[in-house]
Amino acid sequence: DVKVTQSSRYLVKRTGEKVFLECVQDMDHENMFWYRQDPGLGLRLIYFSYDVKMKEKGDIPEGYSVSREKKERFSLILESASTNQTSMYLCASSAHRDTYYEQYFGPGTRLTVT
Amino acid sequence: GENVEQHPSTLSVQEGDSAVIKCTYSDSASNYFPWYKQELGKRPQLIIDIRSNVGEKKDQRIAVTLNKTAKHFSLHITETQPEDSAVYFCAASPYPPGNTPLVFGKGTRLSVIA
Numbered sequence: 001d002v003k004v005t006q007s008s009r010y011l012v013k014r015t016g017e018k019v020f021l022e023c024v025q026d027m028d029h030e031n032m033f034w035y036r037q038d039p040g041l042g043l044r045l046i047y048f049s050y051d052v053k054m055k056e057k058g059d060i061p062e063g064y065s066v067s068r069e070k071k072e073r074f075s076l077i078l079e080s081a082s083t084n085q086t087s088m089y090l091c092a093s094s095a096h097r098d099t100y101y102e103q104y105f106g107p108g109t110r111l112t113v114t
Numbered sequence: 115g116e117n118v119e120q121h122p123s124t125l126s127v128q129e130g131d132s133a134v135i136k137c138t139y140s141d142s143a144s145n146y147f148p149w150y151k152q153e154l155g156k157r158p159q160l161i162i163d164i165r166s167n168v169g170e171k172k173d174q175r176i177a178v179t180l181n182k183t184a185k186h187f188s189l190h191i192t193e194t195q196p197e198d199s200a201v202y203f204c205a206a207s208p209y210p211p212g213n214t215p216l217v218f219g220k221g222t223r224l225s226v227i228a
C-alpha cells in the first residue's frame with residue numbers, strides 16, 4: 001500500500017519566516033509533486049521533480065523553492081512566508097512507468113501565515 | 115500548454131439520480147484522462163481513468179466517456195448515494211506521461227441530497 005506522508009497537518013507561521021514542508025513516499029516513485037489547493041482554484045502545481053536533484057517549475061512557483069536530495073523525500077520551502085501563501089499544500093508521487101500513472105497524494109498541510 | 119476546463123463547479127442531485135461532470139482540454143497530444151475524488155478533509159484519490167484508444171470505460175456506478183475529436187470527456191455517476199458527495203477533479207496529460215505532469219480542472223463539488 002502506497003504511503004505518502006507530510007510532516008505536519010497544521011502549521012502556523014509568521015510573515016517573513018522561512019517554512020519547510022516535508023513529503024516522504026515509500027513506494028520508490030520517481031515523480032513527486034507539490035500542489036496548492038484553494039477554494040475555487042482547484043489543484044495548482046507549484047513544482048515537480050522526476051528524479052533526485054531534478055526540479056521543474058509548475059504553474060505557480062513564485063515565492064517557493066524545492067529540494068530533492070533523496071528519492072523518497074521532496075521538500076517545499078517558503079523562503080519568506082507571506083499571508084497570501086496561507087493555503088492547503090498537497091504533496092503527491094507517481095511511478096514513471098508506461099502502464100501505471102496513478103498519483104498518490106499525501107494528507108495535506110494546512111498552512112496559516114499570520 | 116494544456117488547459118483543462120471543468121463544468122459545473124457545483125452540482126446538487128437527489129439521491130438515486132445521475133450526475134454528469136464535463137471537462138474539455140486544449141492539447142491534442144493529451145491522451146490520458148483520470149478522475150480524482152476528494153472527500154471532505156481527505157486526500158484526492160483516483161477513481162477511474164481512460165486512455166485515448168478507448169471511448170468509454172465503466173466501473174460499477176461510474177463511467178467515463180471520451181470524445182477526442184471534440185476534445186472533451188465526462189464522468190457519469192448513476193444511482194447516486196450520499197457517499198458520492200465530494201469534490202471531483204478531471205485531469206489530462208500525454209500517455210505515457212513520462213516527465214509531463216497532469217493538468218487538473220478546477221473541480222466540481224457534488225452534493226447528493228438524501
